[in-house]
Amino acid sequence: MSSAPRPYTLVAELTYACPLHCVYCSNPVDFTRHEDALDAADWRRVLREAERLGVVQVNFTGGEPLLRPDLEALVEEARSLDLYSNLITSGIPLARERLERLRRLGLDNVQVSIQDARPDESDRIAGREAFHRKIEVARWVKELGFPLTVNTVLHRENLERIGEVIALAEELHADRLELANAQYLGWALRNRTALLPTKAQLERARSVAAAARARLEGRMEVVFVVPDYYVEFPPACMDGWGRRFIVVSPDGLLLPCLLAHTLPGLSFGNVRERSVEELWSSSPGLAAFRGEAWMPEPCRSCARRAIDFGGCRCQAFHLTGNAAATDPACSLSPDHGLVEAARTEAARPARELVTFSFRTPRTSRDHSR
Amino acid sequence: MIPPEAKPALAPKARLRFDRTSGGYLLLYPERGLALNATAANILKLCDGELTVDGIVEKLQGEYLDRSAEELRRDVLEFLEEMSRRGLVRVLE
Numbered sequence A: 001m002s003s004a005p006r007p008y009t010l011v012a013e014l015t016y017a018c019p020l021h022c023v024y025c026s027n028p029v030d031f032t033r034h035e036d037a038l039d040a041a042d043w044r045r046v047l048r049e050a051e052r053l054g055v056v057q058v059n060f061t062g063g064e065p066l067l068r069p070d071l072e073a074l075v076e077e078a079r080s081l082d083l084y085s086n087l088i089t090s091g092i093p094l095a096r097e098r099l100e101r102l103r104r105l106g107l108d109n110v111q112v113s114i115q116d117a118r119p120d121e122s123d124r125i126a127g128r129e130a131f132h133r134k135i136e137v138a139r140w141v142k143e144l145g146f147p148l149t150v151n152t153v154l155h156r157e158n159l160e161r162i163g164e165v166i167a168l169a170e171e172l173h174a175d176r177l178e179l180a181n182a183q184y185l186g187w188a189l190r191n192r193t194a195l196l197p198t199k200a201q202l203e204r205a206r207s208v209a210a211a212a213r214a215r216l217e218g219r220m221e222v223v224f225v226v227p228d229y230y231v232e233f234p235p236a237c238m239d240g241w242g243r244r245f246i247v248v249s250p251d252g253l254l255l256p257c258l259l260a261h262t263l264p265g266l267s268f269g270n271v272r273e274r275s276v277e278e279l280w281s282s283s284p285g286l287a288a289f290r291g292e293a294w295m296p297e298p299c300r301s302c303a304r305r306a307i308d309f310g311g312c313r314c315q316a317f318h319l320t321g322n323a324a325a326t327d328p329a330c331s332l333s334p335d336h337g338l339v340e341a342a343r344t345e346a347a348r349p350a351r352e353l354v355t356f357s358f359r360t361p362r363t364s365r366d367h368s369r
Numbered sequence B: 001m002i003p004p005e006a007k008p009a010l011a012p013k014a015r016l017r018f019d020r021t022s023g024g025y026l027l028l029y030p031e032r033g034l035a036l037n038a039t040a041a042n043i044l045k046l047c048d049g050e051l052t053v054d055g056i057v058e059k060l061q062g063e064y065l066d067r068s069a070e071e072l073r074r075d076v077l078e079f080l081e082e083m084s085r086r087g088l089v090r091v092l093e
């Protein structure tokens, strides 16, 4: 083994298929290019190999992981490896019996996404009717004794209703509420004009979340994630490239983050051909941005480089065309003007009519051309 | 304040796991994990919703002979209060 750091979490993206069409979906915009190529035996091996490397948690996600009929076998394998398993789901399509089965097989936590506290607004963002079903699923989760995480992605249209979202999560007895502002990559970058909030909106929401966190301490964990566009320095994306997280895409690529395969010129090996151990320690794509050797100025001589690792590589590429640039979200980046321009645009006074590009296989194919 | 007759239990979302790599215990919960020192792990292993705080202190006494029952109870309570603030331990009356 080389000196690769110890990974703690495996993000198992079982499929990019999803019944919803969220306008900020974190899947790559060209997701239709990546077929589901791993069968249950492959995934079980991935779980075993990841655990041997030090992984203690697995997130079963997608797309919609419930679309995999073999999810049960994977949950069972995770349990036998004593991995903490988390199902990250839209709640659709889920039958109560299936949830019960997953509980028996040892699934630890269920995270249900709820797009908004109000049915019409929620369904508008999801691109289909889903809200009432999600609420029902969230109730089953608690009735069956699971811990429940509610995840709501925040943006220009729903930030004002953050109080309602918190009230809904309380009513559902959520154990954890993630109020995660959209990050402007992938589909959210396509829809940035429609989604990016103003600074004032964000400040108000942040203080509502802070008050809720204090009030609900010990009962419901409240997490508020700001969008990178409104920070002075970027956060440590994925805790650093190839440091703590292993992401495996539906087609078997072993990645450091959800969108690394959208960066040109990087080669990530496939778990169908090589073991997780081997890829983690020697994939050229992981090596490319591990450590500090790749860093340009101002990161190279910045004291924060060991804290944020120069920010998000995908954001750097998708905004500047250069994956090895300082994250433009950083106020010290020479490209920070790109982010400032987006903030200025977001501050436009009147509510204009905006159009969304929904995440669908068809729009994906259009974007892939 | 946790009363001495309370019965602490791990929160439903939290799970203890032995960690081969470090030789210690991890407390795992959604998206997070805490590396526990030996004392913390020993306390949490006894948080089964049956034993009272006093019961836990009594069980630990054998292993921590250098501490008085009073000191030990104070440490245990302080730790459990911190864990309950983080939502990782529930106190059943």
Ligand code: SF4
Pocket (backbone or CB within 6 Å): A018, A019, A020, A021, A022, A024, A025, A026, A027, A062, A063, A064, A089, A090, A113, A359
């Ligand atoms: S963000 Fe929405 S569309 Fe994307 S995978 Fe999740 S539920 Fe599906």
Ligand code: SF4
Pocket (backbone or CB within 6 Å): A233, A234, A298, A299, A300, A302, A303, A304, A305, A306, A308, A309, A310, A311, A326, A327, A330, A331, A332, A333
């Ligand atoms: S210059 Fe680089 S290392 Fe310094 S804060 Fe900005 S992104 Fe982080």
